[in-house]
Amino acid sequence: MDITFTVNGRSCEVAPDERCSLVEHLRDGLGLKGTRYGCGQEQCGACVVLVDGVPRNSCQLETGTLAGRNIDTVESLEASPEGRMLLAQFERLQAGQCGFCLSGILMRALAFVRESPDGSPAAIARALDAHLCRCGAHPRILAAIEASWQALRAPQGSR
Ligand code: FES
Ligand code: FES
Structure with a gap:
């Protein structure tokens, strides 16, 4: 069964075994290009989004781990x-x-x-x-x- 999380209040579904970073999913899957991909190694902060209100580097978060989370982006x-x-x-x-x-x-x-x-x-x-x-x-x-x-x-x- 797919897992569900929200992005800017809208529900998203992904496969639980999907090996995709959140920044990729935002930019390429959802077309939310505001979140930037910089170093990809948690060294620059360009990709930060809020996960349940807490700043997180979206380059190192896999979408399959986000069940039930609320994501907010710059948009x-x-x-x-x-x-x-x-x-x-x-x-x-x-x-x-x-x-x-x-x-x-x-x-x-x-x-x-x-x-x-x-x-x-x-x-x-x-x-x-x-x-x-x-x-x-x-x-x-x-x-x-x-x-x-x-x-x-x-x-x-x-x-
Ligand atoms: S892209 Fe640099 S911290 Fe994520
Ligand atoms: S990297 Fe150009 S304004 Fe910060």
Whole structure:
């Protein structure tokens, strides 16, 4: 019997013995090209998606292991207030250059602004430790995440 999981709220079925990585399934099976394939070895963070709300490298996740899981990709960002805030701040601060790293970073940032009680630059830098940006856009990326966290999470009067 096929196994079922959801991607951006839509149900997907795959064979339980399918030896396909999640990033391949997203890009080639479902046509969701926003998730990037970088190193393929859990070294760059370009392929990060949320699995039940937790950032995971989709290059090393096999679809056959995902029964019952809820996957969110960069294509889902417009659907949540936190995602829309991140998109707005990344655009406002021009946080990126070629953009290859950004879908993974945005999904990591989504989990961060939802979960982290600490929105300091040091906490954001720690959260992004597993992400490489070959364009050197990290300062603007960090600033966009900090601005998003402040807008979403900081108590009134401390902004
Ligand atoms: S492609 Fe998955 S971590 Fe680099
Ligand atoms: S913006 Fe080019 S790799 Fe990050």
